Amino acid sequence: MWVCQNRTCKKQGALAVFHAFEALQLPGWAILKSQCMGQCGNGPMVRVLPGDIWYWRVQPKEVAAIGERHLLHGNPIQAMMYPPFVRG
Numbered sequence: 001m002w003v004c005q006n007r008t009c010k011k012q013g014a015l016a017v018f019h020a021f022e023a024l025q026l027p028g029w030a031i032l033k034s035q036c037m038g039q040c041g042n043g044p045m046v047r048v049l050p051g052d053i054w055y056w057r058v059q060p061k062e063v064a065a066i067g068e069r070h071l072l073h074g075n076p077i078q079a080m081m082y083p084p085f086v087r088g
Contacts (some may be wrong), residue, residue: 001071002047003031003058006036009043013059017044020063042082044054056082 003018021031031081037045039056046055046066053076062080069075078086 001049002032002034002037004037004039004043004045004047005033005072006040009037009038009045012043012057013045014044016060017046017063018059019068021046024063026067029071039082045082048076051076052085054082054085055080063082 001021003021004014005018006014018031018033034047037043037047037054037055039045042056044056045060046058047053048055048066048070053070055077058066058080066077066080069077
């Protein structure tokens, strides 16, 4: 899983999002910092692989829900997904 740490996302709180994911200590998941994901202004951006699910405008208070519902139980959160990349 990648959390963008480029300038714009960092200004929007991406480092706090990264630390919130780290604090969850999710077994089997690597939380990595990424460079620009090319979606500046829509961040903080989070990209989950496998599945290539993108979350946008993620806030630290939302990290626990992503961790619990998506990463641990395999249920991506549709309402938080980045609309241009949602496959229907």
